[in-house]
Amino acid sequence: MSVYNERDFHEDDFLYAHESGKKIIDKSYKATSYLKDVLSNFKRNKGAIIGFVIIVIVILMAFIGPSMNEHTYKSIIHGHECLTPRIPFLEKLGIFDGSYHGQNYYAAKGASDYYYWFGADTQGRDIWTRVWLGTRVSLVIAFSAVVIDICFGMVYGLISGFFGGIIDIVMQRIAEILNGIPTLVVVTLLGLVLPAGMVSIIFALMITGWIPMERIARAQVMKVKEQEYVLASRTLGASRLSIIFQEILPNIFGQVIITSMLSIPSAIFLEAYLSFLGLGVPAPLASLGSLVSDGYKSMTTFPHILAVPVVIMSLLMLSFNLFADGLRDAFDPKQLNK
Amino acid sequence: MKKYISKRILVSIATLLFILLVLFILMDLMPGSPFNDEKLSEAQIAVLYTKYGLDKPVAVRFFLYIKNMLSGDLGVSYSINKNFAISQMVKERLGISILVGAMAMGFGTVFGLILGIVSALKHNSWIDNFCSAISVIGVSVPSYVCAMLLAYFIAFKFKLFPILYNKSMPIFSLILPALALSVSPMANIARFTRSEMIDVLSSDYISLVQSMGIKDYKMIITHAMRNTLIPVITVMGPILINLLTGSSVIEKIFGIPGIGSLMINGIQQNDYNVTIACAFVYSVMYIIMMLIVDILYGVIDPRIRISKEEN
């Protein structure tokens, strides 16, 4: 039967463990909080981390970039038009030394003392400064539009869902109809009618972006409305407002963040589209979109004017998408339970 | 099912009317529109009065406006082509825009589906990561940037395709713009197909089919595809719509005489009639496409088809 007769057994092996005063500790799974789980899930996604890092870097540069050299965004130095990038240390290596088709135009134009890190545009303005300023403008526009969308959308959804009945039906119909209008059309028409400037652009962008938010908010309200503890709170006399804040907001937090992160690239895109049509920010202010639009005109002759804003804009949009994807996966309940 | 369709149609009509209302208001507000331009001659003003009933109350004017727009009379161009009927301009250009759009959608759907399915089947392998990377880039890089890149590298530097639209070889010169336009829908469809298919492949009914010994490829074709495609179709609607957003700029870049470039011209030359007319045309196309997608969805998903009947 058992081979274990041959094994060396201890004297007290066959005594009850609890009699020998042995402490029995039940080591099970480490309990972690919800947020910790989400965070660890997020960290596993390399793309999302890269996205996040890039976003942080770009935002940082948008703040400090424009002041980093001696040029301002509208300083024009005649004669310096279309100079190619020239970076102090790298030029010794033979790249970014301001040469263009083999010739060094810096010397020719009497600009040997100047450095244009990303080159100069068709009017002699420093691209480095302008591009980081443009980034700042684009980001401000995008973030403002998204924040307004969140606020408006959430409030709309909360009201619609909470009160229900005819209010809900009417509000939903309105949202459905507004949803049926192509964003392009709305944005273009608003761009035509409103005076040029950042505020108008923000307004145009936020007009349709609130709808996904209100859907999320409303769905959550409906879900929570059914649940009994809300009933319990009401019978205890808790005001409706506190019910809303305590029960509903924490649950939609994740989804709202994800949706808004995803809306930012579309906001940047739409703003760029408006700029391309000539309905963007007025000169001499710059946005990523207007820089791209300007650069396009010299695409075949001086590609660097186009390349810089294109790269940064694409990088930004890419990073937000990666980050938002990572967030979405991190909050995904299927992956949280592992 | 009938209830579902009729509801969708009603909402579409309401949306259309709403858009017309907005456009109507805009027409009223804009300086230089036919409604309140001082520079028109007597004869022109008389014509406008009869057409739009400018001396009648607002409601009647609105009604006449709707009647005109819906019957195809989109007004006259103001500055692009003075007094030229816009509907004529639109008619000439509609075909090309639809052609580019269709080609782009075709490329986008086919490649998108392939990318998505392959990614899902080889879930978590290097193929998956590679395809996902392409998708993310495709979604992030705006279509006109792609257009510019393609125009610069392929058309300008390598001279493989013509850089501008050429009437003598319509399809060939549209390939590059259609490709540029297809990047975004392709990426979106790929991502969505991938995530839907991964969900489907890990579902219980697929496990059941597998446990009955059905070979994998047959399982994919018979079961996985159908369940994946149904939600993908619902996403196609908005994707088609986003196609519109990019198409105008692409038309401009490649010199394609379509509705998009007409609208851009209208904006840049302050020809409000043209802009509004184009906006209207786009809206109509959008609404029709959404309606088709919604109805299609109702037909394909048996859960909607049958449960509605039992109601």
Added chain:
Amino acid sequence: METVKKEKKDRVLSIRNLNISFKTAYGVVKAIRGVRLDLFKGETIAIVGESGSGKSVTVKTILGILDSNGIIDDGSIIFNYTDENGEKQSVDLVQMSQKEIRYQFCGKRIAMVFQDPMTSLDPTMTVGKQIMQPMIYHLNLSKKEAKLKAIELLDEVGIDQPEKRFKQYPHELSGGMRQRVVIAIALSCNPEILICDEPTTALDVTIQAKILELIKSIQKKNNISVIYITHDLGVVAKVADYVAVMYAGRIIEKGNINEIFYDPRHPYTWGLLSSMPDTDTKSRRLFTIPGSPPNLLEKIKGDAFAVRNPYALNIDFKEEPPMYDVGGQHRVASWLCDPRAPKAEIPVDLKERIEKMKKEATVYE
């Protein structure tokens, strides 16, 4: 309940020393740690255990639908069957890839009834087509023949108006009916082994009994061997000939149904039996086994159940107990069965209950 007389040549499945682990983001989880089990023709085995005990993993391996991050570290699963020519074949499933097992055996010789009938059927395909599919595929029937047989099967599993149901979609059927459809699909190609993974957990209590009876009658008719995966001892009492109790990836007690219910030896089994609610339960509190199953990411020293075991011996924390033969078909993996161990007594409540069960059984015999 009669115990089935077993003969060595009727052995259908023979699992020896099965070890399976999973690669997860948090490390390697040893899910199955040395399982030994036999299945005989016409017999019904119940594998019982808590969630995470490894019962589902074991059968998934037999079917070839083990998750892709699962690795069979060691062991063998010998499958004995009669092929189309009437010859006896014997194959080790562990040596085959999961895909091969599926293509060669699933549907034809081994079939499974899944747990949740609401998600087990393809929502976009009619019920009839889903039953026909494996028959056309494996048995090469024509569409007409398959349709006839499918309607026959629908009738056999107790679905009314089979011709009408044939054309319906899964969402038009209730949970109980869907589960019958799943059973019909599983039986469509006359398998030799039927595996039921908690087939009644998702159903109403009233439907549960009917489904269990259905499976039993079909089993008798076609002489199929059935493996039930369950955590519900009530189900076990109704259907099983032989029971294997799993904990933390090991079988800790196994035997025929009488041995397990009337003479349980392992403290975990005592806990399980005690936690079955009874209409006569005298104590007001429901008995539960304190603590929770161990984290299989970490290497387990000694007996996995020791931590929660009020009858644990010191050696339970040092060394894993071997399987002791306590008579008949009864095997127990507990140091308490060693001659040197103190005589552990079944808890009083449980003893009384068992006495009551024995008395009731004699009444019905």
